[in-house]
Amino acid sequence: MDSPPQIKTARINRWLPYWAVLQADVRSTLRSWVYRTWVLVSVLCAVGYLIYKVGVYREAGIVQHASGMVSDLLRWCVFGSVTLIIVLTAGCISSERGTMADSVLSRGISRYQYFFGKWHARLVTVLGTFLGMGLVALIASFFLLHEDLTLTGGLLALITVAAVLAAVISSGVTASAVFNNTLVGVAVLWIAIYGTGFALSLFPEHYLTPYRILNSLPQILHGEYNLHVIGRLIGWSALASCVLAIVGLGYFSRRDV
Numbered sequence: 001m002d003s004p005p006q007i008k009t010a011r012i013n014r015w016l017p018y019w020a021v022l023q024a025d026v027r028s029t030l031r032s033w034v035y036r037t038w039v040l041v042s043v044l045c046a047v048g049y050l051i052y053k054v055g056v057y058r059e060a061g062i063v064q065h066a067s068g069m070v071s072d073l074l075r076w077c078v079f080g081s082v083t084l085i086i087v088l089t090a091g092c093i094s095s096e097r098g099t100m101a102d103s104v105l106s107r108g109i110s111r112y113q114y115f116f117g118k119w120h121a122r123l124v125t126v127l128g129t130f131l132g133m134g135l136v137a138l139i140a141s142f143f144l145l146h147e148d149l150t151l152t153g154g155l156l157a158l159i160t161v162a163a164v165l166a167a168v169i170s171s172g173v174t175a176s177a178v179f180n181n182t183l184v185g186v187a188v189l190w191i192a193i194y195g196t197g198f199a200l201s202l203f204p205e206h207y208l209t210p211y212r213i214l215n216s217l218p219q220i221l222h223g224e225y226n227l228h229v230i231g232r233l234i235g236w237s238a239l240a241s242c243v244l245a246i247v248g249l250g251y252f253s254r255r256d257v
Contacts, residue, residue, distance in 0.1 A: 017109035021117025029125045038084040046073055046137055067148050069141050071217035074161050078214060082168055085126060086189050089172025091182035092118045111253045119173045119245055126169055127162050134158045150223035157220045160230055163237035164210045170241040174248030208233055
């Protein structure tokens with residue numbers, strides 16, 4: 001007697017929708033004019049500043065410290081790029097609000113997977129680009145200017161600034177999940193971030209704030225830092241990033257799309 005045919009069951013990958021959203025968002029971000037403008041302006045400013053510093057060192061003989069240049073570039077990246085990062089992240093969900101229910105959420109993907117895919121895609125894209133440009137600037141200044149950098153100090157400075165930017169990115173994704181209109185989300189988030197930064201700058205000196213850590217970047221690049229203090233700032237930034245994402249996820253999971 002013939003045995004019944006074996007039925008092969010397809011294995012379901014529950015993370016496939018998450019990966020699909022993440023990959024699609026990374027590709028769309030890389031093609032975005034806001035992202036390309038941010039990268040182009042950052043590269044041009046860094047190259048121009050490096051050429052100026054090298055020219056002063058070669059022609060006038062004035063010693064140009066690499067730590068000063070790198071710290072200036074990192075500060076400019078935070079102060080000058082925050083607005084572009086807000087624009088880049090505050091529309092990742094709200095810009096798709098009209099077609100989201102039909103094209104995404106009704107086809108086997110939960111809102112949690114959709115939100116996490118968007119959030120992680122922006123973190124990977126923006127922070128990966130920032131760290132890549134920062135490493136190139138560190139290496140270039142190390143060989144072309146007066147060497148006063150340490151490897152651990154340079155990496156720690158990059159990680160510290162990246163932690164602050166991660167909180168900005170998370171707040172942008174949360175704003176995109178809360179506000180229907182991208183322009184409203186950008187405006188509210190811009191006021192909130194710069195207002196929070198101004199309020200934190202008024203704290204007493206013994207409180208370590210992002211503004212004060214940015215001013216101490218030359219010492220960190222020298223290797224003169226308190227690892228416990230910087231670790232607390234990175235931890236608080238990571239906690240703020242996660243809390244903001246949870247708030248955005250909770251609100252997004254309960255509202256109409």
